[in-house]
Amino acid sequence: MGMVERARAAVLVEPRRIEIEEIAVPETGADDGILKVEATGVCGSDIPYYTGEIQGGMGRMPIILGHEIVGRVDRIGNEAAEKWNLREGDRIIVEEHIPCGHCDLCYGGLHKMCIKRRYGSMSTDVSPTLWGGYADAIYLDPNAVIYKADPKVPAELVTLFIPISNGIYWVQQVAGAGIGSTVVIIGPGQHGIGCCIAAREAGARNIVLVGLSNDRERLDLGLQFGATHALESDKENVVEIVRELTGGRMADCVIDVTPGASEPLAMALDLAKVRGTIVQAGFKHFKPLTNFLSDKMFMKELTFKGVWGRSTESVPIALRLIESGKLPLEKLCTHKFDVQDTGRALEAANRENGEHSMHVSVIPGIS
Numbered sequence: 001m002g003m004v005e006r007a008r009a010a011v012l013v014e015p016r017r018i019e020i021e022e023i024a025v026p027e028t029g030a031d032d033g034i035l036k037v038e039a040t041g042v043c044g045s046d047i048p049y050y051t052g053e054i055q056g057g058m059g060r061m062p063i064i065l066g067h068e069i070v071g072r073v074d075r076i077g078n079e080a081a082e083k084w085n086l087r088e089g090d091r092i093i094v095e096e097h098i099p100c101g102h103c104d105l106c107y108g109g110l111h112k113m114c115i116k117r118r119y120g121s122m123s124t125d126v127s128p129t130l131w132g133g134y135a136d137a138i139y140l141d142p143n144a145v146i147y148k149a150d151p152k153v154p155a156e157l158v159t160l161f162i163p164i165s166n167g168i169y170w171v172q173q174v175a176g177a178g179i180g181s182t183v184v185i186i187g188p189g190q191h192g193i194g195c196c197i198a199a200r201e202a203g204a205r206n207i208v209l210v211g212l213s214n215d216r217e218r219l220d221l222g223l224q225f226g227a228t229h230a231l232e233s234d235k236e237n238v239v240e241i242v243r244e245l246t247g248g249r250m251a252d253c254v255i256d257v258t259p260g261a262s263e264p265l266a267m268a269l270d271l272a273k274v275r276g277t278i279v280q281a282g283f284k285h286f287k288p289l290t291n292f293l294s295d296k297m298f299m300k301e302l303t304f305k306g307v308w309g310r311s312t313e314s315v316p317i318a319l320r321l322i323e324s325g326k327l328p329l330e331k332l333c334t335h336k337f338d339v340q341d342t343g344r345a346l347e348a349a350n351r352e353n354g355e356h357s358m359h360v361s362v363i364p365g366i367s
C-alpha cells in the first residue's frame with residue numbers, strides 16, 4: 001500500500017485560470033499503479049493551451065497539464081511490477097504517450113504517434129482524473145511507457161531528459177549529424193541547448209546556435225553545452241557567417257526549435273547546403289508559414305523533415321548522459337515552483353512575458 005491518498009492537482013479550468021484541487025488518489029489493481037511526482041518540466045507546448053490560444057481536442061479543459069514527468073512508484077500492482085520490472089520506491093520517468101498497442105501506428109512500431117491518450121493532454125473528465133504532471137501524483141496506466149532513472153540525480157535535472165533526448169533524435173537520428181558536420185540550431189531555449197549537447201556528442205565541427213539579441217544570456221549558456229558560435233540573427237548576418245565558416249558549402253543540417261515563428265524556417269532555406277536537411281522541431285501553433293520560398297528546396301534538393309518528440313532509443317542515451325554528471329545541467333534550471341504555483345510556472349515559461357527562463361519545473365512540496 002502506497003503513501004499518497006490525496007493529491008493536489010493544478011487544474012486549468014479556463015484560459016490562464018488554474019484551480020488547485022484535492023483529488024482522491026484512485027484505487028488501483030493488478031496491472032496499474034500510482035506515481036508520486038517528484039518533478040514535472042514545463043514544456044513550451046503547454047503555453048498555447050494555458051493561454052487559450054489552442055482550445056478543444058487534445059488539451060480540452062478542465063485539464064491538468066504537464067507531461068515531462070519524473071517520480072517515485074508509490075503503489076503498483078503485481079502484474080504491473082512484473083511487466084515494468086519495478087518496485088515501490090523506484091524512480092521512473094513516464095513518457096507522454098499512452099499507446100493503445102493495437103492500432104496501425106503501434107503495430108508499425110510508432111507507439112509515440114499513437115496519441116489518442118497522452119499524459120498532460122487528457123481532460124480530468126476522463127477517469128481516473130490524474131493524467132497530468134502538475135500534481136502530487138499521477139495514475140500509472142497499464143499502457144504507460146516508463147524508464148528507470150537514477151535516484152541520486154536531483155529530480156529537476158532528470159526532467160531534462162526531454163530536451164536532451166529530443167536533441168539526440170532530431171540532430172543525430174533524423175538530421176544525421178556526425179563527425180565534422182556543421183549544424184545550425186535556431187532557438188536558444190532548452191531544446192536548442194539539448195540540440196547543442198547532441199551535436200557535440202555526435203562530433204559536429206561547427207555548432208551554430210542562433211537567437212535574437214535579447215536572448216544573449218541563453219546564447220552564452222549554449223556555449224557551455226557545445227555551441228561553437230552563438231549568433232544574434234537581428235544583429236548579425238547569420239547566413240554570411242555560416243558561409244564563411246563552411247567555405248561556402250553551408251550547413252549540413254538546420255534544426256528549427258522556435259515555437260510560433262515562421263521566419264527561422266525561411267532563413268533555414270538559405271542556411272542549408274545543397275542536399276542539406278531542415279528539421280522543423282518547433283510547434284508553430286497551427287499558423288501558416290510566411291516568406292517560405294519553397295523553390296529554394298526545389299533548387300537545392302533539400303530535405304525537410306518534421307519531428308514530434310523523441311525516439312524510444314534516444315531516451316536511455318539522454319538519461320545516461322544526465323547521470324554521467326559531465327554536463328552543468330543545474331545552470332539550465334532557472335525556475336522551480338510548487339504545484340500550487342503552477343500558474344506562475346507557466347507564466348515564467350511564457351516567453352511573451354519577457355521572462356528569461358530556461359528550464360522551469362513544478363516540484364511538489366518545494367517552498
Ligand SMILES: [Zn+2]
Pocket residue numbers: 043044045067
Ligand atoms: Zn512537450
Ligand SMILES: [Zn+2]
Pocket residue numbers: 099100101102103104105106107114
Ligand atoms: Zn496505438
